[in-house]
Amino acid sequence: MKHAYTWGAIVIIVVVSTAGDVLLARAMKTVGDVGTLYRRTGLGTVVARVLTSPLFLLALAAMAVAFFGLLFALSWGDVSLVAPACASLTFVGNAFAAKLFLHEQVDRRRWTAVALVACGVALLAA
Amino acid sequence: MSFRKYLVLAGIVVFASVGDSMLARGMQQVGHISLRNLAELLGAIANPWVGGGIVLLLAFFAAYMTALSWADLTYVLPATSIGYVLLALIAKFALHEQVTAARWLGIILVTAGVGFVAGGPALTPAPFHEKFAESEAEVVSAGEQS
Numbered sequence: 001m002k003h004a005y006t007w008g009a010i011v012i013i014v015v016v017s018t019a020g021d022v023l024l025a026r027a028m029k030t031v032g033d034v035g036t037l038y039r040r041t042g043l044g045t046v047v048a049r050v051l052t053s054p055l056f057l058l059a060l061a062a063m064a065v066a067f068f069g070l071l072f073a074l075s076w077g078d079v080s081l082v083a084p085a086c087a088s089l090t091f092v093g094n095a096f097a098a099k100l101f102l103h104e105q106v107d108r109r110r111w112t113a114v115a116l117v118a119c120g121v122a123l124l125a126a
Numbered sequence: 127m128s129f130r131k132y133l134v135l136a137g138i139v140v141f142a143s144v145g146d147s148m149l150a151r152g153m154q155q156v157g158h159i160s161l162r163n164l165a166e167l168l169g170a171i172a173n174p175w176v177g178g179g180i181v182l183l184l185a186f187f188a189a190y191m192t193a194l195s196w197a198d199l200t201y202v203l204p205a206t207s208i209g210y211v212l213l214a215l216i217a218k219f220a221l222h223e224q225v226t227a228a229r230w231l232g233i234i235l236v237t238a239g240v241g242f243v244a245g246g247p248a249l250t251p252a253p254f255h256e257k258f259a260e261s262e263a264e265v266v267s268a269g270e271q272s
Contacts, residue, residue, distance in 0.1 A: 021199060028194040035130065035196070050191065091203060098199045105250035106200050109242055113204040116239030123232030124210050 020062035027055035145182030152176035
């Protein structure tokens, strides 16, 4: 039963953390190229545009929930399962979510990269 | 991709792995912290390793956001995952932790994945990019040159 709880926590953390990354990516695309914006309007405008973006605030909230969720899960779950599973499944979740919600073209090259990195991170975090 | 943009990606890698390592070292010095005692948490920030780690992680987040403003999420995440390799090497040489055979295999896989994604384009067309056609055109032309 504890196993089911642990995997439930992993799934929730992966989903929330993926949501955070996708929302942040979307927010920054909406803000526009930060380098170009900085050269044209200065740092103040860039910071103001990022901080007033509702998508950015949502992303920040999702990332905070994912971070504290992970700390919580690590405090009662099996560290050697929770840490690598969350880190590596977030890569896979992000690839699907980026294709679905951000309409990024995830071609065979990127799928291969995601699969290799996800396996590698699982081994490194274990 | 211009040299400046590769610098931002390098910043993500270095700030995240060095920041995490400094935080890990500092928290080992500080020891166990109870969530009920917030004063202890503030005391932890006073530790130079923890404070420095937090500053570096803030720098990481700024660099990460900058990269996401001109590159795909499915490009930035695999490309900067080389940081996991750097983290393992810092753990071995600076923190003197053991790097097992499984970890070396992980390092090889991550490096191969980074190689795969780095050879492709940084930004792929998406409907909501069109509002910022100007900055997108710059990224696309820079990508074609490299």
